Amino acid sequence: MKAFLSNSPGKSFSDENYTVIKKSLANNEVVDKHSHPGNDVIITIVKGKIKVLVDDEEKYELDPGKILKFDGVNSVAIKAIEPSDFFVTLIKK
Numbered sequence: 248m249k250a251f252l253s254n255s256p257g258k259s260f261s262d263e264n265y266t267v268i269k270k271s272l273a274n275n276e277v278v279d280k281h282s283h284p285g286n287d288v289i290i291t292i293v294k295g296k297i298k299v300l301v302d303d304e305e306k307y308e309l310d311p312g313k314i315l316k317f318d319g320v321n322s323v324a325i326k327a328i329e330p331s332d333f334f335v336t337l338i339k340k
Contacts, residue, residue, distance in 0.1 A: 259334070266337040272297070272327035283319030286337040290315045295331025300324045309333070 253259035259267045270278070272295075280300075290299060292309040299307045302321040308328070309315060317323070319337065 264339050268335045268337070270325075270331075270333050270335060272325070272331050274327055274329050276327050278323075278325040280322050280324040282322045283337055286319035286339055288317055288319045288323065289336040289338070290325075290333055291336070292331060292333040295333075296328040297331050297333060298326045298328060 251260065253269070256269050256271045259269050261267065272278070280303075290309065291314045292311055294311060296308060296310045299309060299315060301307070301315075301317050301323055307315055
């Protein structure tokens with residue numbers, strides 16, 4: 248097979264260098280504070296709006312078309328401002 252298609256929430260694709268996770272959150276749903284040491288993290292939002300708190304101090308609002316990248320050693324917490332779909336890509340360092 249030359250291509251793979253995924254549309255379900257959860258882990259979409261992975262190999263030894265990366266993991267792609269699709270997240271769907273309802274309005275006001277949260278992803279509790281956590282970190283991904285050893286990875287660069289990229290959050291790409293495709294629907295809705297989310298608030299992202301990086302390392303308890305940097306605040307970002309993401310809506311479609313915005314991409315956020317940070318070092319996975321930093322903590323991250325996410326709250327949906329409205330129903331939202333986004334991808335989290337973990338790239339091993």
